Amino acid sequence: xxKKRNTKTKELVWKVMENSESALTHDDIxxxxxxxxxxxxxxxxxxxxxxxxxxHKVIDSAGKSHYAICRHCTEHHHHDNHMHFQCVTCGVxxxxxxxxxKPNMPEGYTVEEINYLxxxxxxxxxxxxx
Amino acid sequence: xxKKRNTKTKELVWKVMENSESALTHDDIxxxxxxxxxxxxxxxxxxxxxxxxxxHKVIDSAGKSHYAICRHCTEHHHHDNHMHFQCVTCGVxxxxxxxxxKPNMPEGYTVEEINYLxxxxxxxxxxxxx
DNA sequence: GTAACTGCAAAATATTTGCATCCTT
DNA sequence: AAGGATGCAAATATTTTGCAGTTAC
Numbered sequence: 001x002x003k004k005r006n007t008k009t010k011e012l013v014w015k016v017m018e019n020s021e022s023a024l025t026h027d028d029i030x031x032x033x034x035x036x037x038x039x040x041x042x043x044x045x046x047x048x049x050x051x052x053x054x055x056h057k058v059i060d061s062a063g064k065s066h067y068a069i070c071r072h073c074t075e076h077h078h079h080d081n082h083m084h085f086q087c088v089t090c091g092v093x094x095x096x097x098x099x100x101x102k103p104n105m106p107e108g109y110t111v112e113e114i115n116y117l118x119x120x121x122x123x124x125x126x127x128x129x130x
Numbered sequence: 131x132x133k134k135r136n137t138k139t140k141e142l143v144w145k146v147m148e149n150s151e152s153a154l155t156h157d158d159i160x161x162x163x164x165x166x167x168x169x170x171x172x173x174x175x176x177x178x179x180x181x182x183x184x185x186h187k188v189i190d191s192a193g194k195s196h197y198a199i200c201r202h203c204t205e206h207h208h209h210d211n212h213m214h215f216q217c218v219t220c221g222v223x224x225x226x227x228x229x230x231x232k233p234n235m236p237e238g239y240t241v242e243e244i245n246y247l248x249x250x251x252x253x254x255x256x257x258x259x260x
Numbered sequence: 261g262t263a264a265c266t267g268c269a270a271a272a273t274a275t276t277t278g279c280a281t282c283c284t285t
Numbered sequence: 286a287a288g289g290a291t292g293c294a295a296a297t298a299t300t301t302t303g304c305a306g307t308t309a310c
Contacts, residue, residue, distance in 0.1 A: 005265070010265090038267045039267095041267070085235075109253060114248055118244055120243070134290090137283080137290060156275090170292070175290095
């Protein structure tokens with residue numbers, strides 16, 4: 001694919017992600033930008049960001065994609081092998097700046113990526129229960 | 131929900147899963163049982179099996195669900211915290227009978243489940259490349 | 261000016277729900 | 286006989302594709 005361009009719509013999507021602590025779904029972003037741009041465009045922008053290595057895609061425990069800016073990645077070290085967390089109560093997904101060690105695999109297997117998702121209860125939701 | 135019943139359709143789905151080394155998608159099962167039963171029934175059976183704790187659901191790197199019989203689980207120890215593997219070439223998903231240690235979480239988080247998926251190349255596909 | 265980007269419409273997929281009928285218990 | 290299970294139709298949800306018009310470079 002040829003060089004990508006900087007557009008107003010991409011800026012808007014980027015800003016939404018930049019202002020979020022957590023990883024956002026396509027739907028989260030669509031709602032944040034209520035009416036400001038087409039759903040399809042958002043699909044394409046997210047896909048583009050991922051191809052460029054600007055964002056990570058995290059699959060949650062229900063199979064939905066959440067996107068987050070790669071804050072802890074450098075250009076040389078992009079592999080998405082850090083832990084992610086999803087709260088079973090509020091559903092929020094975020095990145096736990098913590099790397100996963102490469103596991104010892106059985107004979108004959110090679111490792112490319114590691115997806116590590118912990119589900120549980122986040123501090124905010126625990127507080128709500130007190 | 132009330133007690134579940136044993137039916138011919140459930141038997142069929144179970145046998146397909148029992149005869150498979152890997153975790154199967156809804157579509158894999160539908161194709162194995164080509165025409166023998168309705169797609170919707172298979173959705174419901176898989177969902178039922180999962181609720182009963184008879185099968186695990188593994189979400190792959192594309193967000194698709196793969197189901198596998200819990201071979202390594204006892205009744206008391208069902209939590210799905212063992213490693214899974216998906217081959218990037220053939221797409222097969224299987225369970226690497228190996229448990230994941232509970233990670234040290236930041237203050238305030240509780241852990242319920244761990245989903246650990248390694249992607250890479252399986253022995254069969256590596257052989258094909260030789 | 262060229263090629264990427266966008267928005268709208270529509271197609272393709274995937275999953276769920278309603279309901280009449282069937283079958284296990 | 287009662288209530289869960291099934292099959293069919295249809296609704297809902299999600300993502301992708303095609304294409305004409307727009308815009309960044």
